[in-house]
Amino acid sequence: MTLSVTINAHQLGRLIDKTINHMGSEYVEPLHGIRLDVDSKYLYSVASDRYTIAVARYELNHGDQGQEPWARTIPADHLRSIREWIQSMKGAGLITISTAKDRLVFEGPQTDLSIAVTTGLEFPDWRGILRKQLEQATEGETFPALNSGFLARFNHGDIIRARMIGDQKPLLVFAEDFLGAQMPTRYAGIYPCKEESFDVAHKSWLWTLAAGSKDADMDGAAYEEERPLYDVTADIRETGEVLLQQTLRSGWDMHGKSKEKPDEFLAHCLAAVNGWMAFRYLDALYNVDPRAAASVVAEVADELDSGEIGEFAWDAAKSAGFDPDKWHGEYEAHKQERAKKQAAETDTAA
Template sequence: MPVTLNAHQFARLIDRTADHIGDATLPVLNGVRVEADAEHLYAVATDRYTLAAARYRHHGLDGEAFARTIPARALPALRRWLTDQPGSAPVTLTHADGKLRFTAEAGEMTLTTDDAQDYIGWRGLLRDILAATTDRPKGDADGDQEDLPVLDARLLTRFTTAGTYLRIRTGPGPALLVGEDFLGAQSPVRSRHEGFGAGTDDTLGGVRALWKTGLTDPDGHAAVPMPTPRHRDAPGTSAEAAEAFLRQTMVSTHDLVEEIDSPRAVAAHAAAGASAWAAYRYLDALHRADPLLAAQVIAEVADELDDGALGEFAWDAAAKAGFDPQKWQDELDRAATTAGEPAAEAPAAPETDS
């Protein structure tokens, strides 16, 4: 049955899972599985060693849930087709007679699928990993006898597309990786010969004994240098920025009522609250359309706020956008003169090559 999602999110589901596709020797795993339920569209891929499941809340499912596998050979062409669509353009996925059809306003693309084999029970696998515990032997408070899982770092690199930050939990079975709308798993290395070698103790106590002398420093150690603190407490992530904007909206709305006897304060609180709410709405829309771009913009803005030269940044941006920042400055100067206040110093105009 048809399910609709915007083009960017379709592409992102593929990007977050494609690195985990199994090779052609296992046809059932040689592709990205797409499954839709009443709320989400899922993309799943596994090569038996790693497993990735990403999801996004769709714009609507017309009918019953469905599941189909997009073959690996078709993914490059589909990825290019999705890139050619505007990121916010709705794309509808339908399936019938062994075919998947992607339809957008600018055109459509049809792929042939081979679903003769049932896909693996990925939900059950991840559910079991989520339920696993890391119980230690009795009397082993420090976990000295606990076996340390051995992970292949080459496989870990496949999770770089899952998100900037991932939570990781290791246990007796596969390692669990959790991101926003993302679950991943990686199987530990099965043989000591595949890991650090037969002569290495894989228990925590063995590692402590091996490094006891090398990590002993009788003279103490210098503190780890901390990064230079920012001049301003600027949010560094989309979640922090959203919290800051919403909090500022509420604070300004509250102070707006408290300052009813001061027209200038009322105007300032009203402007601050409106700006904070608009910033949150813009950020929320950007995060939904492109989370990676939202994270990049937040980081850049944090650096700009730390620099503090916002007037100069605004001047440059206004000139680049085709506005006249000098006209705005002249208006501010005239208003200040009329009010009997000294005119504000204009930001330095950007230098140009002669």
């Protein structure tokens, strides 16, 4: 059964633009894209990266209202081509979006576009998540209007805390050795925010969110990233997490292997020690200069991804005035001596 909705090019572009920055990682397939969700009244564009969630909606024409609900996720890899296709037509041009067996078909005034989609992907219960949050936010009267362009100026890579005192009071922003404030936008109940009170805004979404679960939550554990084993993150916080996990896991793996498998014990011991050293050095660098720490993490991620760390280490040793050729000779001699010792022990045991 084919289901479809009609929307003009300008509005479809706005739906995508409002949510595209909230898409999840390429390693979380259900979230790596934009979800088109249709009920009997609206077409929604939804995206989430487990930490943020964004929903934009467009009220359907009367001819499309009352239809059977449906939803499909547009894979992130197709969004650029879709956006370029939309920009190639006039804003008022009508686009019909319809479902096929495993595709989404976009029919425009002059050209059509068809993309493959995975119909079985489970997307979070975004209605339930936001329903719960809005119901919990009904206490209090504070509902200031903030210019999102000004908010973006506080994005300097740090974790921030915020406190809003009142509708006509500034938003206070705190970060490490940083303090800022943003005044609310005064408006007369018109563009850019027509909802003059939280109660009005809440009511305008009640119909949409009523279909969501009362107990839904933004639980990131339900959508864990499945990174390849060789993949290295360039995010400084994730890097610290990986180093701490390595330290603890190697420490746990050391137990019970000192006698049975001494080589494995030593490997786990070295991994734990190196993981802890790397974390402490990274933490110290971050406390001194967060930007330098982030830059180093990104550079190291590129180096590890190249698979040439042996060459990098060799060059770094020579640049520092060491002799890696001597180290290599000493290591080979150590391996030969160790092999002779193991052979002698085997002969003695026989």
